[in-house]
Amino acid sequence: MKKILTVILTLFTTSILAQTQAKVPRGSIGIGLHVACPQSELKDIDYDPGFGINFSYLTRGYPYKSKVNFQVGARMDFANMQSKSFDSIAIAQPADGPAIVGDANVKASNRMYGFFGLVRLNWGTQNDKFVPYVDLLAGHRNYNTYQNITLNEPEDNPDYDNSTLTDRVVYTNRFHYGAGIGIKYNLNSSISLDAGITYTFGETGAALPLDDITRSVGSDEIDYTNYGTVKTDMLLINAGIRINLFKRYTHKKSYTPSTTTTPTNTRYKDTTPTKTSDPAIPNKNTPKETTPKKKIPIKIKPNGPTKDKDDRS
Secondary structure, eight states: OHHHHHHHHHHHHHHHHHHTOEEEEEEEEEEEEEEEEEOHHHHHTTOOOEEEEEEEEEOOOBSTTOSEEEEEEEEEEEEEEEEEEEEEEOBOOOSSSOOOOSOEEEEEEEEEEEEEEEEEEEESOTTSSEEEEEEEEEEEEEEEEEEEEEESOGGGOTTBOSEEEEEEEEEEEEEEEEEEEEEEEESSSSEEEEEEEEEEEEOEEEEOOGGGOEEOTTSSOEEOOOOEEEEOOEEEEEEEEEEEEEEEEOOOOOOOOOOOOOOOOOSSOOOOOOOOOOOOOOOTTOOOOOOOOOOBOOOBSSOOOOOOSOTTO
16 A cells, blocks of 8 residues: 555656746757859859758847847858769879779869858747748858769779869858848747748859860860859758757755665675686787778879969959
8 A cells, every 4th residue: 555655646746847847948950951042243154053951050039038039149051053074084194003994084063151140030939820030141151163083993993092082173262241031930839940031242252153164175184264253142042940949947846755765784795706807818819900001092184173272363
């Protein structure tokens, strides 16, 4: 009977504790997809659109529970801006190494990355189904044209890398600022759907559309010199989800039932002796580890692409 009463009291106490827990918002994290659409002079040179992913963090709204409130946080976005391939490119033969068998394919690609400080002004609280908002952003955005050379006969060239990446063939990192508008739909207190658009104005920098990347006539070189120096404005069309974070508070003033304890003293106590192990004896027959041989990167014949030293000049 005493055991049954103990179980009932324990369940009753747990129920009281669950009912006295309170959730206080701590902020939210967001993840979404977007379409990246070049604007202004970047659009005029036919820079390629792309598709990407974005992440963000926002604090809870201030003032707390006010219909009109603001949040601060940060946002990152990434996008692949398409690619272009060139087949049957001759590879430069090394002066002091085994001959390279076969040729290679070259893939030129554009990608974009941005990081911003973010302030969001909301017209609504978490208790409203629809909450419109306005974003203000400031940070930087970069545009990167890179190249990847892939051997067509990798099994016949064990001493060489199967692929060699040349990053930042044409690269621009510029200050951006802008704004966005959107609407949030609260599914429940924890999850909401988010949709909107973001426009950022960018300083002038180098950008190379894929159509302007060409193979030199009568040569295997890929020409990356036809980049333009333009304003780097960008429009993003966003859709995603937002997950709210909470801090839980519990009212600790509650009855805790006592439990029956067993005696701690015994007249005679049999203790199991501690098991010891023999010291490790090195095995003289253990083979020595060998460092793998570093493979040789591959290059386009005769020189390959060259980087612009400073796209501001």
